[in-house]
Amino acid sequence: MDIKEIISLDEVMEERKLGPNGALIYCMEHLKESLDDRLKEELDxxxxDDYIVFDCPGQIELFTYVPVFKNFVEQLKRKNINVYVVCLLDSQMLLSS
Incomplete structure (x- = not known):
């Protein structure tokens, strides 16, 4: 499942006159509203025994200040799906700071 099949970041930025972070938040909010039906279809x-990987945008604001991702994880847990989060950082950036 690719969120780009549901909504386009570039189109949201152009149509709503939003920057990248604002458009990402808008896209996540939109995804939340259409998630139940789409997710059920995909999870079937x-x-x-399968593992499902959700590759999310790197903007930490989407996960710390906006409740969309928290709600998404809660929806998965209600479906008895164990959720583990891995945050990858650029080690070169850490060394050069």
């Missing part, structure tokens, strides 16, 4: 294709 997996078995209990």
């Amino acid at each position: 294709n997996f078995t209990d």
